[in-house]
Amino acid sequence: xxxxxxxxxxxxxxxxxxxxxxxxxxxxxxxxxxxxxxxxxxxxxxxxxxxxxxxxxxxxxxxxxxxxxxxxxxxxxxxxxxxxxxxxxxxxxxxxxxxxxxxxxxxxxxxxxxxxxxxxxxxxxxxxxxxxxxxxxxxxxxxxxxxxxxxxxxxxxxxxxxxxxxxxxxxxxxxxxxxxxxxxxxxxxxxxxxxxxxxxxxxxxxxxxxxxxxxxxx
Amino acid sequence: xxxxxxxxxxxxxxxxxxxxxxxxxxxxxxxxxxxxxxxxxxxxxxxxxxxxxxxxxxxxxxxxxxxxxxxxxxxxxxxxxxxxxxxxxxxxxxxxxxxxxxxxxxxxxxxxxxxxxxxxxxxxxxxxxxxxxxxxxxxxxxxxxxxxxxxxxxxxxxxxxxxxxxxxxxxxxxxxxxxxxxxxxxxxxxxxxxxxxxxxxxxxxxxxxxxxxxxxxx
Numbered sequence: 001x002x003x004x005x006x007x008x009x010x011x012x013x014x015x016x017x018x019x020x021x022x023x024x025x026x027x028x029x030x031x032x033x034x035x036x037x038x039x040x041x042x043x044x045x046x047x048x049x050x051x052x053x054x055x056x057x058x059x060x061x062x063x064x065x066x067x068x069x070x071x072x073x074x075x076x077x078x079x080x081x082x083x084x085x086x087x088x089x090x091x092x093x094x095x096x097x098x099x100x101x102x103x104x105x106x107x108x109x110x111x112x113x114x115x116x117x118x119x120x121x122x123x124x125x126x127x128x129x130x131x132x133x134x135x136x137x138x139x140x141x142x143x144x145x146x147x148x149x150x151x152x153x154x155x156x157x158x159x160x161x162x163x164x165x166x167x168x169x170x171x172x173x174x175x176x177x178x179x180x181x182x183x184x185x186x187x188x189x190x191x192x193x194x195x196x197x198x199x200x201x202x203x204x205x206x207x208x209x210x211x212x213x214x215x216x217x218x
Numbered sequence: 219x220x221x222x223x224x225x226x227x228x229x230x231x232x233x234x235x236x237x238x239x240x241x242x243x244x245x246x247x248x249x250x251x252x253x254x255x256x257x258x259x260x261x262x263x264x265x266x267x268x269x270x271x272x273x274x275x276x277x278x279x280x281x282x283x284x285x286x287x288x289x290x291x292x293x294x295x296x297x298x299x300x301x302x303x304x305x306x307x308x309x310x311x312x313x314x315x316x317x318x319x320x321x322x323x324x325x326x327x328x329x330x331x332x333x334x335x336x337x338x339x340x341x342x343x344x345x346x347x348x349x350x351x352x353x354x355x356x357x358x359x360x361x362x363x364x365x366x367x368x369x370x371x372x373x374x375x376x377x378x379x380x381x382x383x384x385x386x387x388x389x390x391x392x393x394x395x396x397x398x399x400x401x402x403x404x405x406x407x408x409x410x411x412x413x414x415x416x417x418x419x420x421x422x423x424x425x426x427x428x429x430x431x432x433x434x435x436x
Contacts (some may be wrong), residue, residue, distance in 0.1 A: 036254045036367060038339050039360025066340060068366040089370065091309060091340040120338055121256050122284060122309040141359035141385065142257025148286040150256060152307065154386065170388055
């Protein structure tokens with residue numbers, strides 16, 4: 001007797017994530033999934049990244065929020081191609097939402113898509129969206145203990161951005177200890193130290209993005 | 219024909235929340251559910267609150283974290299009664315977890331229990347734990363737009379703490395605009411402006427907690 005087991009929601013999500021991945025491969029677009037707490041500075045980093053990539057790669061942003069379209073308005077005003085997803089209370093983006101967003105973006109005019117996931121260090125880590133790389137932003141005012149408290153994302157991310165480094169003199173953040181902890185949890189992770197307020201570290205980060213785009217297109 | 223509808227998880231949670239509420243009433247203990255982003259300073263606020271309540275009310279903390287027991291160790295070292303719940307990846311505390319914690323606390327020696335919920339501005343807002351009051355902490359480095367992006371918690375909380383006000387000179391946070399927005403979303407919310415680093419605003423907040431305890435016990 002054959003027992004039929006229904007596929008769970010993650011399997012369905014993974015199927016659509018694969019469709020997204022295939023579509024992006026066909027269009028030669030690299031997609032990066034960006035994870036962070038609320039208020040870690042995702043949108044400001046996107047603005048700085050767009051400036052740094054100007055003339056080198058055409059960038060778009062898929063903006064995930066529980067509610068509002070503030071960030072998409074900010075990006076659009078700065079001339080960055082952006083599209084908003086509202087989850088209406090939902091705590092993460094799923095591959096189906098990204099699929100809809102991709103169908104509404106001018107894919108023939110884009111090289112890199114960043115997904116600003118919902119501000120949440122837990123739930124988004126369990127959902128593949130079809131991305132090529134995953135980035136976790138850790139903001140210095142949040143303290144240096146986040147990798148211990150929210151280990152999953154730090155363990156599976158390809159890169160970690162220590163953000164708001166200009167605030168280090170005013171907050172309790174041991175950057176060397178943080179770097180050691182994260183490297184210990186994830187031997188392959190790349191760590192970038194950035195202030196989107198004064199621009200420190202943005203060029204190094206943008207160079208890494210361009211290098212990933214080269215690797216993706218090889 | 220009668221159609222049977224299975225109760226959903228929220229109903230089950232609500233049943234246990236009611237049990238918690240009844241147990242606390244019997245023991246004359248007020249419980250406050252504290253919501254915030256990762257790194258908004260929940261534990262530091264708990265330390266300051268314990269100092270301010272000393273000799274006035276006996277306080278305990280139920281510490282929720284995805285992983286680790288760093289915060290409970292910090293509280294215990296400062297002499298605050300604390301118990302740790304690890305959700306092992308789970309994004310919120312539920313009433314059953316709180317029920318287990320209550321069974322492991324010395325309830326006859328406690329007047330006020332604070333629950334430090336998981337650092338997450340979304341999921342915990344949907345789960346009643348049996349608390350008497352709900353508090354949302356908004357940390358200034360997160361920016362002043364959080365009420366627009368994560369409206370549920372700001373709409374249903376009894377009080378909002380604007381935390382890390384000592385960092386306002388270094389970050390982009392319009393405190394008057396923030397206060398107007400939150401008051402507009404929730405006409406009954408009380409707003410406190412606190413720095414747990416230098417102690418500003420802690421006394422006013424502690425007085426409010428004691429007033430709530432009086433009201434609860436009337």
